[in-house]
Structure formats: C-alpha cells, structure tokens
Amino acid sequence: MGDPSGVGAEVIVKALAQHAPADRRRFVVVGDRETLERAAGTSGSDVAFHAFGEAGSAGSIALAHVPVAGLPGRFGVLDPACGEACYQYIATAVAMAQSGSAAGIVTAPINKEALNSAGHHYDGHTGMLAALTGAPSSFMLLASERLKVIHVSTHISLKGAIDRAMPERILATIRAGHAHLRRMGYEAPKIAVAGINPHCGENGLFGDEDDRHVQPGVAMARAEGIDVVGPISADTLYYRAYQGAFDLVVAQYHDQGHIPIKLVAFDSAVNVSLGLPIDRTSVDHGTAFDIAGTGRANHVNMLCALDYAARLAASRPAA
Structure with missing residues (x-):
C-alpha cells in the first residue's frame, strides 16, 4: 500500500475498482x-475488502491487514509511523512472494524521509x-511502450554515480x-549504453570515464x-531509442534515465526491479502528499504496474 499518508491507498482502490469482480480474486x-476504506470513500470507489485467507463476497478484495501503531489517521502528513508501516507492508509482501503465496509484488509509493x-x-x-531478499545487487528498469531504460545507479549523488560506473557494474x-x-x-x-560525459568525453576533452570504464563494459x-x-x-x-533503433537504453545515473522517460510516459511508465529472486513492479511516482485524500490522484500508473506484473507472472519459468 505504500505510505498510509500518501496516494497509494487511493490509486490501489481506484485501479482495482476498474477490474471485473471475478478478476479481483x-x-x-x-x-x-x-x-x-477511507481512500475508497474519498475517491468514490465502491470496493470492499475481506481478510486474506477467508472467503469474501463477490467482487471483494483480499486484504492482508498489517497493524502498525500510531498511524496519523489522515492523509498528507509526514510521520515516522507511516515510515514504519511502509517497511512492515513491504516485508510482509516479500515473505508472501518468497513463500510462493504470491507471484509477485506491485508497490505503491513510499516516502524515503x-x-x-x-x-x-x-x-x-x-x-x-x-x-530483504538477500540479493547481492538490484537494478531499476523503467518500462514504457516506446522507451525502456535501465540504470547503472539510481539514488546516489552524481559524483557517487560516476564512481560506481565501473566496467563490471x-x-x-x-x-x-x-x-x-x-x-x-x-x-x-x-541495447545501447549512454555515455557519462557530454559527447562521451570527446576523446578525453571532457573526461575520460567513457573510454576507461564504459567502453570496456560494453x-x-x-x-x-x-x-x-x-x-x-x-x-x-x-530520441533514437524512442524512434525504435534500440529496445533498451542503459542510463548511467538517475536523472539521465528518469527525465526522458517521464517526459514521454509520465503516467504509464512502470518501475521494474531486476536482479531480485522475486518479481516486483511499481508505479513511477511519489506519495503526492499535496493531493492525498482529495480523490484527485491519477491511478493509470497503478493499472500499468498491475498489468506488467501480470505479464511477469505469466512468463515465470515453471518450478
């Protein structure tokens, strides 16, 4: 569900409300x-929940309720209890995926602070x-219909990203x-790999990292x-990738990959985690505290994340 104060609950109930009752199972x-339930009320979504593992009425959605003390009970606030809730929800979902009771995870946004x-x-x-899964490393891929980008590094400083762009990574x-x-x-x-420096360094004129690190990796x-x-x-x-020359771009750092894909697919790009022993997709937006609880959150991105997760589940190798 993500941060209880953000738009995660709203985009979930709106997206699931668009699925046929039988599909919600x-x-x-x-x-x-x-x-x-509060998000369903503010957004006008007529969805109901039943406890996971129990039989529910037609069209109701299974809920694994995770109690966390001290939740603020309102949207749009930054609260440590909500950060604890984010962690507990994710840990629970990971355990379900690792046990085989879930084919994969779709995450709503969390607040890092x-x-x-x-x-x-x-x-x-x-x-x-x-x-949580014990994976030695992971990779962020942003997927849209016409542009897909995977990142060498994500949430680190630009200087740290340059240091991390070694041939092995x-x-x-x-x-x-x-x-x-x-x-x-x-x-x-x-696949095409983006350079780090302007014009890939112009043979060392603007830096030599592309020659020393990127080229050997490629x-x-x-x-x-x-x-x-x-x-x-x-x-x-x-631009070349968007026009179809490449199926995937390897971006060297966070903004180099995020800016173009959010420009062309802001509402539809899906965040996919690679390198994990479980499948996970996510919306590619934040908690949006400024509109949380207003009923105005756009749930299209959640629909796309759910659809991509279903495609991943269908492509899982047989046990």
Whole structure:
C-alpha cells in the first residue's frame, strides 16, 4: 500500500475498482484496512475488502491487514509511523512472494524521509527489497511502450554515480536488461549504453570515464554475444531509442534515465526491479502528499504496474 499518508491507498482502490469482480480474486492488498476504506470513500470507489485467507463476497478484495501503531489517521502528513508501516507492508509482501503465496509484488509509493525517520535506512524500495531478499545487487528498469531504460545507479549523488560506473557494474546492468527483455519476448534485444560525459568525453576533452570504464563494459557484453553498442552521447540516444533503433537504453545515473522517460510516459511508465529472486513492479511516482485524500490522484500508473506484473507472472519459468 505504500505510505498510509500518501496516494497509494487511493490509486490501489481506484485501479482495482476498474477490474471485473471475478478478476479481483487475483490480488491481495497488503496494508491498513482503515486507510484503504477511507481512500475508497474519498475517491468514490465502491470496493470492499475481506481478510486474506477467508472467503469474501463477490467482487471483494483480499486484504492482508498489517497493524502498525500510531498511524496519523489522515492523509498528507509526514510521520515516522507511516515510515514504519511502509517497511512492515513491504516485508510482509516479500515473505508472501518468497513463500510462493504470491507471484509477485506491485508497490505503491513510499516516502524515503518517513522510512528513514522510522529507523529503516534505505535509499528506497529497490535497496530495501535487495536487503530483504538477500540479493547481492538490484537494478531499476523503467518500462514504457516506446522507451525502456535501465540504470547503472539510481539514488546516489552524481559524483557517487560516476564512481560506481565501473566496467563490471555496466556489464552486470547490460546482462540484467538483456535477460529481462528476453523473458518478455524479445528474441534478440538491441541495447545501447549512454555515455557519462557530454559527447562521451570527446576523446578525453571532457573526461575520460567513457573510454576507461564504459567502453570496456560494453566490450565484455558484446563478447558474450549481447547485441549492445556504446557509449553513445545521451543527447541523441534517447530520441533514437524512442524512434525504435534500440529496445533498451542503459542510463548511467538517475536523472539521465528518469527525465526522458517521464517526459514521454509520465503516467504509464512502470518501475521494474531486476536482479531480485522475486518479481516486483511499481508505479513511477511519489506519495503526492499535496493531493492525498482529495480523490484527485491519477491511478493509470497503478493499472500499468498491475498489468506488467501480470505479464511477469505469466512468463515465470515453471518450478
């Protein structure tokens, strides 16, 4: 459900309300009953909930209620109790996915300040999920119909992102993106890697990281048979990918990947975590405290995240 003070509960109830009653049986919401029912009331969504594991009325949605003390009981406030709730909801969902009682996880937005104020020191969902599942590393992929971007690094400083862009990490990012697209039906994905510096450094004039770090990572991936090119200057690469020249762009840092995809697919891009032993998708927006509880939150992104998760569940290899 994400942060109880944010728009997560609202976009969930709105999205599930659009599913046919029989289709709602596929979903279990992990969160707080009172918050979800309050969101349903403010948004005018006629959805009902029943306890997970029990039989419900036709069209009602299974709810794994996770009690957390001290929730503020209203939307639009920053509160450590909400940060604790974020952590507890995610931990519960991870346990369900690891046990096989859920095929995957779809997450609503959390507030990083609230999460950290509750004593859970993560940079966001992706790092927390890696820690909870024991994954050595993870990757953020933003997927839309015409543009898909995977990141070498995300929630770190720009200086830290440059330091992290080593050949081995770039190779691992390319591998993760290639494997994901293969799973999603791309027989031979075409991948392009963005440069770090303007014009990829202009042969050292604007920095040598592209020559020393990016090129070797790309070369190693090509040696494994992956159809990848780069580094390519980022100021032209995204346009080429959007026009169909590439199936996936490897972005070197957070804003290099987020800005173009939010420009062309702000409401429909889905955040997908790669490198984890479980499947997870998410909306690609924040808690929006300023409109939480007003009934004005757009739930299209949640519908897209649910749809992508269903496609992942359908593509899971047989046990």
